[in-house]
Amino acid sequence: MEEAEWLNSYEPRDYPPVGVTVDLVILTIRDKELHVLLIERGQPPFEGEWALPGGFVLNDEDLPDAAARELREETGLTQSDLDRVHLEQLKTFGKPGRDPRPLRVYTVAYLAFAPRLPEPVADTDAKNAAWIPLAATGEMKLAFDHSEILAAGVERARDKLEYSPLATRFVGPEFTISELRTVYEAVWGEQLHAANFHRKVLSVRNFVEETGRTTERGGERGGPRARLYRPGDATQLHPALLRPTTE
């Protein structure tokens, strides 16, 4: 059979129905704690339950575009904001029955790191949307297998801080070393030695770049003005910032 001929005889309806969604684990830091964006579903299945934001991939849309579109829809970010958000593919989940609907739904999970964002807007499919402290999600039962997806996202985030400059995506365009340290402390959930952290960050090549300026005033409760830095152009940290007590 010729290839062209074969293409014509192909009958897609012979295949069982399948759908593909993207779901987003969007992490940010608020009040020195790691938060994740969750929505309260406004439609079945799992109506009224909390879930990760996401939705079906459109017909002619590539996966990264679908993830970026959902991110915009759920956070109200503009395109220029989006440049400061890191978005990467996390993992794909497809266990039969993970979605109760009568078609098999695979979901390609994406992980996003965002600087402090405004309160999210509940879009058409959602009753509600909110930043939830990660600590509070442990007791929540999320819709679908979203608890598992969230756990995978957090674990990936913890790993990635070690060898990539992604912590800078959680802070503003200019930041102090202390701000950067609170990011690491929030994501890893442990205190770091401030002096060593400082030295280490500055010794990593192209991690941060001095701006020459400082904060307007010292810390809330005293202390000198801190120098301001902006992200460097490193894509990998050498040497890496290894997490302590990881035996």
Place this chain on the structure above:
Amino acid sequence: MEEAEWLNSYEPRDYPPVGVTVDLVILTIRDKELHVLLIERGQPPFEGEWALPGGFVLNDEDLPDAAARELREETGLTQSDLDRVHLEQLKTFGKPGRDPRPLRVYTVAYLAFAPRLPEPVADTDAKNAAWIPLAATGEMKLAFDHSEILAAGVERARDKLEYSPLATRFVGPEFTISELRTVYEAVWGEQLHAANFHRKVLSVRNFVEETGRTTERGGERGGPRARLYRPGDATQLHPALLRPTTE
């Protein structure tokens, strides 16, 4: 609308046709060089061209099971062999048009590390199957977007050797430090300082475990008998075995 009612009214045929496959990047070491398992396609599309092994996910099959099944089918491995093979999800590809068939095909790529395996068996869909040296794949045009998938797999492998004990998956159940070194050299494509490598491997906690035995005879061209080790139970290497000259 009640949830049960909604489920009944759901009409899957309203959705455009979608398929999901798994494709495998199966790496091994032969003659001190990194090889990948490729098949020559026996069916359209891309009949006669080389491609990664893979196939459609079955109806009630989870993704890891589909990957393991394809791995067995293409390599002729038994279940007990499979325990010594590392299999992990790599990335999902779904760009519209990546598959010329009139349904949109997403592929969930998996990465496998295997010890030296027998010659592969061409299964029903393939004309031919072979271990191809990685160096030779640079000039080959693979079917679909498989060149991109292969590149992603190799990059992941190079990274993972640094901080995970996966190199032990390329060798037999018992191995010498030199064998382990040839794995690193093959995957990274550079020579390592044998004495320092030796010291470093033994200093990483729970990377390898002494068996108390040695090889039956020295190396091909001389040298003393080498001690035999088996994999330890570390899941992360501390400290990591960093690749040299990575600026």
Place this chain on the structure above:
DNA sequence: TGAGTACTTCTGAAAATGAGGATAACCCTC
């Protein structure tokens, strides 16, 4: 003005690294 806070720098000990040499066990060939 004084007390407290926290950014930044410094110090000395401990650990890891890189390059090379030394030793001894082993293979092969003559």
Place this chain on the structure above:
DNA sequence: GAGGGTTATCCTCATTTTCAGAAGTACTCA
């Protein structure tokens, strides 16, 4: 069975990196 080349393993030593704590200083708040 003697000798040369080969390789596993150990050792040394200079250099670099890491860690923990202390010190200095610039700021905020009362």
